[in-house]
Amino acid sequence: MSKSRQYHYYPRITADVEQRFFYRQTVPYFIHTMAQMNKKFGSFVTISPDGTGKIKAKREIIVEVVHRKTEFVPLTKESLDQVIKGDGTGTIDFKIKLQYTRLDDKYRPTPFKGDTYLIRANFEGVEQDKMLTLKVHHIDGPRKTECEQIVDTIITELENNTQPPNE
Secondary structure, X not given: OOHHHOOOOOOOOOOOEEEEEEOOOOHHHHHHHHHHHOOOEEEEEEEOOOOOOEEEEEEEEEEEXXXXXXXXXXXXXXXXXXXXXXXXXXXXXXXXXXXXXXEOOOOOEEEEEEEEEEEEXXXXXXXXXXXXXXXXEEEEXXXXXXXXXXXHXXXXXXXXXXXXXXX
16 A cells, blocks of 8 residues: 555544554455445444434444545445455555434434544564554544444454455
């Protein structure tokens, strides 16, 4: 990866969560998996936005990748060819936005404030001893989803991804 995939304004403070893993796949496989996460959704139980009780809500994942060091663009299956380049080492930054929606008493979807995270994926090492370091910063929102859950979701998707990119 070239330095052009690092966000210029990435926080210089300690990450909310930092985890290191042995990583046996390629960087394009990781990026492909992140693109597959885009627009996925699921349900969860949380405290209502007005704090009156628990509600069942929908959580949708929006994945973006840094572009030209200062902005993020959507990471989709269609944009993969432009993103997947390099020798398989280095750093690449992502933004994950979680959009929350609940059904009101008349079963109409009602959106409420979501969460936004910056994720830095650092790939280092040689072919057999590669390490992946994920750093997660919560940058906006009510923290309905913990940073650890973001890392767990990425790792689960890496384990479940069955369609590697054409390399």
